[in-house]
Amino acid sequence: MSDTLPLVMSVTSGKGGVGKTNLSVNLACCLARMGKRVVLVDADLGLANVDVVLGLTPQKNLFHLFHEGASLRDVLFETPYGFSILPASSGVGEMLALSTGQKLELLESVGELEDEVDCLLVDTGAGISDNVLYFNLAAQERLVVLTPEPTSLTDAYALIKVLKQTHGVEHFKVCVNMAQDAKSAKEIFSRLYQACDHFLGGVSLDLAGIIPRDAAVREAVVAQKPLCVGERAGRPAALAMERLAETVSRWEPPRQTDGNIKFFWKKLLFG
Incomplete structure (x- = not known):
């Protein structure tokens, strides 16, 4: 058994439309190319679209795990890009809020992957719903995606505020997506940093990456x-995503302290 646990990282946002899922997919691609064993969980459970972005049609998803007796292995879907996904369903109301029993069930199921995964990426929904907060609490690292739009900044701050004030989360990574240039991206990050520093004492924000606006x-x-992947791999946004993946690859996963404790959500459910 490995002496380290997988890195569990959420890719999250306060606002929809910031490119979070696209970023998650490409981050998974880049990490897989670096030799990392990656699983991407589509945790936008009622409005899932990781499979759509990838042009894939899995036969089963997390709905089948929770409601039709499928196993995690039945749901796990290997992509052509070197990583696997746990797809979710779209337009299914029963998936909008997980019960405690379902959280425990997923805990036990994902725990089976402990020795087979280096990085578990969790593409959350947007906003501050119960599911979004739950998946962010489960992660060891949280990558908050925002764009230069004022509403994106406001909603990113709201997400960080809830996680800090209600759940005591203090450390966040930030990625500015669709940036006009590095200067404006650093300015929007600085505004978020200053707001958190002024109103949410003790919060730590690190700028992990800047993805430029790119028609590709x-x-x-x-x-x-x-x-x-393919002919667009040399475009500016793709190169920026590769740099972000290199940064993520240097983040240290936790040391293994108890081989009998499942790595996923143990802090939330048992801590």
């Missing part, structure tokens, strides 16, 4: 192919 991103989404 939309082209890749329309083509249902990852930006970082």
Whole structure:
């Protein structure tokens, strides 16, 4: 058994439309190319679209795990890009809020992957719903994605505020997406940093990456192919995502302290 646990990282946002899922998919691609064993969990349980962005059609998803007796192995879907996904369902009201029993069930199921995964990426929904907060509490690292839009900044602050004041979470990574240039991206990060420093004492924010606005991103989404694969891999946004993946790859996963404790959500459910 490995002496370290997998890195469990959420990719999250206060506002929809910031490119969070696209970023998650390309981050998974880049980490897999570095030799990391990656599983991407689509945790936007009622409005899932990781499979759509990838142009894939899994036969089962997390709905089947919770409601139809499927095993995690039945749901786990290997992509052509070197990583696997745990797809969720779209337009299914029963998935909008997980019961305590379902959280425990997923804990036990994902715990089976402990020795097979180096990085577990969790693409959360947007906002501050119970599911979004739950998955962010489960993670060891939280990557908050925002864009230069004022509403994105406001909603990112709201998410951080709830996690800090209600649940005591103090450490966040930040990625500025769709940036016009590095200067404006650093300015929007600085505004978020100052707001958190002024109103939420004790919060630590680190700027993990800047992804430039790039027409190739939309082209890749329309083509249902990852930006970082194929003819668009040399575009500015793709190169920036590779740099972000290199940064993430240097984040240290926790040391293994008890082989009998499942790595996923143990802090939330048992801490």
